[in-house]
Amino acid sequence: MKTLLLNKAQVRSLISMREVIATVEEAYKAFNSNQVVQPGYIGIHLAPPRGEIDFKLGYCKANEMISMKASSGGFINNPESHRVPSGMGTIVLFDAQSCALICVMDGSLITGLRTGASGAVSVKALARKNAKKITSIGTGHQARMQIRAIREIMKIEVIHAWDSNADTLSKYKDDIESEFGIPVMMAASKKEAVEQADILITTTRGKGSLVEAAWVQPGTHIVAIGTDQQGKQELEPEIFKNAKIVNDSISQCTEKGETWHPINKNLISKDDIHAEIGEILLGIKPGREHEDEITIFDSTGMAIQDNTTATKIYHNAMASKIGTFFEFL
Structure with a gap:
């Protein structure tokens, strides 16, 4: 053969x-x-x-x-x-x-493609229908891929972006505006960027909470991409306490994903996880149920x-x- x-x-x-x-x-x-x-x-x-x-x-x-x-x-x-x-x-x-x-x-x-697409699938299922503004914490390759995918399923009016590296942030702005014509606002701080988000994307290799709970506005959909191994972290665990939590795989996310952190701190239990995203796509469980709901899609990536x-x-x-x-x- x-x-x-x-x-x-x-x-x-x-x-x-x-x-x-x-x-x-x-x-x-x-x-x-x-x-x-x-x-x-x-x-x-x-x-x-x-x-x-x-x-x-x-x-x-x-x-x-x-x-x-x-x-x-x-x-x-x-x-x-x-x-x-x-x-x-x-x-x-x-x-x-x-x-x-x-x-x-x-x-x-x-x-890169399927990880970007996972964010877009979660936006379809969980973001507000009138969402227009994206915040990107991290501006590397996967941050770009998320935009390439999400723009296929919604109109993005503006992107607020933050990165610890000013040169990387500036290049991201030039690349996105050149490729897609979407204006990119370079935020002076993480807080400033997060507070603007209808959809918040985190794509760093962070090892500590980059996003604080107090910054996340009602109705925000969070696409948490960067944490796929223990030791990595992007979100303050308190964000999970009052959010609708959706995993790609509960077994993976509670062991190696962003969801591990609030469980480890006893802020939530596995029973507080609303669904795996496939359950929402199949209509087994509901997606977003009201405009002010904070939703989190924790994606560790699956074979x-x-x-x-x-x-x-x-x-x-x-x-x-x-x-x-x-x-x-």
Whole structure:
């Protein structure tokens, strides 16, 4: 059996952000429909200046695909010392009927795309319908990806942005305004930025609470992306006390996500978590129920998102006859 090989440029050409949003919705619904087998992911942390590498494995009964992704990040010396990016990813797909390896593809774009799409899916389900202003705490690659995705499902009037690095913040402003024509206001402080938010996005690698509860206005929807390992944190735990809490995976978020912090401080219990987002998409549980509600979507990222997105790319490649075939046997 032949295996398809797709490089980064080919992966980029084979899927749109709108398609990724649809595949992420598909993933969340499958997860809460007993259609997914998804072991806990494994992370290996290497001594500085190296970073971490995560391995995520998932089986989707709906598409009969098994996926495995290796994703690294934080290798800050890579560009200079090894002439490779500081973060990389690879996804392999197996046909679940035979467990034959059918595709190997670059996974670095998929991680960014499906994470951005997860924020957009949460905005559809949980943000106020009249939301217009976004605040971005953190202005790196994923902060941009969130905007690329969210603009597909709503009109963004203005972005208030803050970053600890002034040069990074200035470049974010130039890039977003040039690519999308959305005005970006560079905030002088985190507090100033957060107080303006209809939708608050946090995408840092923070290790302490960057956003204080007193700053978050009634009706805000929070997209918490940066915390996916214990030791990371972006939100003051008190924010969770009076908010509607939605996780992508309760088991992951209560062990490694932002939700772990208020549970660890006994501010909330697991019973205070309103839903997994797939339950809302399936209509099992309600989304936003009133305008003043503060909603939090805590996303740690799931293998099933990689699975459905990579499967769509594979099918698009086969239909378009893009990629290179090779044989192991």
